[in-house]
Amino acid sequence: MPSTNARPPAGPERPLDEDLIDDLVAANRTLARLNVLDAFGHVSLRDPRNPHRYLIARSVAPESVTAADILALDLDSQIVDPCDDGKLLYRERFIHGEIYKARPDVNAVVHSHSPTVVPFTVTRARLRPLLHNAGFLGLGVPLFEIRKSAGEGTDLMILTPALGADLAQKLGKDAAVVLMRGHGDSVVGPSLPNAVFRAYYTEINARQQLAAHTIGGPINFMTRAEALTSNQAMLSASARPWALWRKRALAER
Amino acid sequence: MPSTNARPPAGPERPLDEDLIDDLVAANRTLARLNVLDAFGHVSLRDPRNPHRYLIARSVAPESVTAADILALDLDSQIVDPCDDGKLLYRERFIHGEIYKARPDVNAVVHSHSPTVVPFTVTRARLRPLLHNAGFLGLGVPLFEIRKSAGEGTDLMILTPALGADLAQKLGKDAAVVLMRGHGDSVVGPSLPNAVFRAYYTEINARQQLAAHTIGGPINFMTRAEALTSNQAMLSASARPWALWRKRALAER
Amino acid sequence: MPSTNARPPAGPERPLDEDLIDDLVAANRTLARLNVLDAFGHVSLRDPRNPHRYLIARSVAPESVTAADILALDLDSQIVDPCDDGKLLYRERFIHGEIYKARPDVNAVVHSHSPTVVPFTVTRARLRPLLHNAGFLGLGVPLFEIRKSAGEGTDLMILTPALGADLAQKLGKDAAVVLMRGHGDSVVGPSLPNAVFRAYYTEINARQQLAAHTIGGPINFMTRAEALTSNQAMLSASARPWALWRKRALAER
């Protein structure tokens, strides 16, 4: 867990590890191929050199992100390197910056319009874990209703630091996922592979819960203890799919 | 918005910009790849040189459209250039011509058998916006019932100028989408990227609304103000997916 | 419509047109790519040289059929050319032979486990046309219950001429599709492109009817007159998708 108090020392900065940039490129492309991200959505990584910054692509569709698109923002979601001035940024980047401020345990954030998650943001049924890989949903799945923050006439997007902070507050101290009404979700994790894993299995659990509603009758969800145990196990088990996904994404570059 | 009164000056005509032809080719192929268009359906663009004409492919399946297939029709959907005489035209091209007559604000039209939209044309549930990208559905989603225009024994197709005019009238002055019972929809926009974006997100919203009906309970649709704000935002935001889609479609040519 | 009375003259036989063989190869591969056929199922064509014979692949999965796999059977579904002796034949080939005997208007047959059609063979809801392209369903969609012919202990397959004849009788004189309980369907047409078109749109109509049941409320099916008019229109309109499908299938050979 990075400290959020210590400022990094001044002076020339280490260049970013190329593997790390590749990780972020692979995460974008993987979630696009898995149909969690469409032409919108974004993935970020807290800068391991400086916990007060995060890495994210400039405003391009996730499936076309390359290493050259990655830039660093501070936690107010402003450009750090003057060389990046003038680059078009994601309008909703405040989702990332404000979550990193509020959650020092979080090192990666995925914001998506996860297609089967959206219906669970506009109905009363709660998204809950039924598949063991989705145990992290047992940490809570709060729903952010933008009308409470910004009234009934927005475009539902997180366009200001203040809205980002409200979203981060709704996410709270424990949850891995916050639903965004009529919009999608934001998923966080202690590492990039884990955040990608969670974003994918949030969508899969939603599909399977939808099917369970179709079949009908009470759904036998995971107990809270099962969810917590499973979440813990998946922190390391997410390495296996990540190895596959990363390799495949970078081979298709 | 092109004027519909001023006739263009006579005289030799500027050739069409190649990029524009590529736009129309890319729009056809993109909507086929996104499964909005199947082997049927068509996309058109109002001719920027002359608002009394529009550009559309000759009668070929959308995914196989090439630059050589594009031709110009007048707003009565008749061939303009004698060189095109004898080419097979889409039988339902009147959808396009009559909408361009009735809606000077419209510069692009997509007609499709959008697969998840069709069920909403034969049931009582109204298709309404629940996903922010589909805010344009808040402009109204009228349903065209061909039985009212042409009786109970048609093949449901828009084969005459009169049926095209009835469809355009049902679309009305504001809506972006008109449903066609047992058939599909026609989607319009101020620009080609926006019409493609709207055709895609009409299908996506239909899928998510179908899932919401499966989950059950009241659906928390967008308010009218949210829909209008979102629609406005998406007029420019549709540039990002379009850049991706166009590049990909033309690379696969 | 071929005569079923006149026997062809004896003597050396014209070789089959290569384009026709390619048609049959393309039909197999297309319906596999469109997910109507899986590793099972088969497509046949009445031999244009001799209406008392039909062409079909030896027993291979549809997506891997090549020209070398095509052979001729008589209407008792027996090998005609001694060179073909010993080739493994589809066990359910009697579906084809018996339908050709009973329906002189039929020149092509598709038997498939069409995935969304199967659920309509085991529930009480009738599959009915709601999409204009599926107007042919208005000719009737009888359900073949093998228990009535062969008792409660079969493997549901059409393994004898007698079962094929019962299936053909259930299809009747008019229908384009006969459902087979717990198994799939058999679809017929006056031409191969039309039979392929009908097999595909039977599956599509089933998907859309399934969605309409999910949405709920009465479904506004096509009237009988609409269905008949549409069916007539599609006899020629099926040429457009066929041109695309055939080209694509043969290019991927």
Added chain:
Amino acid sequence: MPSTNARPPAGPERPLDEDLIDDLVAANRTLARLNVLDAFGHVSLRDPRNPHRYLIARSVAPESVTAADILALDLDSQIVDPCDDGKLLYRERFIHGEIYKARPDVNAVVHSHSPTVVPFTVTRARLRPLLHNAGFLGLGVPLFEIRKSAGEGTDLMILTPALGADLAQKLGKDAAVVLMRGHGDSVVGPSLPNAVFRAYYTEINARQQLAAHTIGGPINFMTRAEALTSNQAMLSASARPWALWRKRALAER
């Protein structure tokens, strides 16, 4: 049926047939391509040289398994060849070893998170055969509830020999499939092609049963006699899809 009592003679061992290794590689890749296996899950084969051993990949995602990943384990799921020491093994390999111990008739096992099967593990509706290819479901589809073996706080995984033995006991002497609550299923067969076939058609039958529940009304499932007859027929009929799947999987290597 291999004997489970006779230990193989000591001495130098025959090398494994390369075709057999390819079979196992193909089985992994095929079930990944058919979306039965995702980045998790595993396939094993009883060692034909020694019924007290089985062959399985080291811990890698199924779609990336190669011949070099295959190793032999004994029925306690321990490494046999010291050269394999240190290789990372599937944590849930006890599923395989314990089933081979309990079921001498079984020569192949597939464990998966089959996506449409999972919902049937958390609802009251029983998965039952409605599609003739899935007749083997008529042998029974028991549900393993890990809470009964290991309490309410596990991660739902089969991480010990004892849990593997409980699962094997729930599978019983006859069934081809055992459901695992909130997790997936394990499917067995007398041969690898048959186990792959059954794993695939378990998923397909689940999809079609889900659709039948959507349509509503009583579902006309197969009778027990039909299921048994069909299962018997498919023991050999599974050769056709297997030939296709194997060839395709190895070509894509």
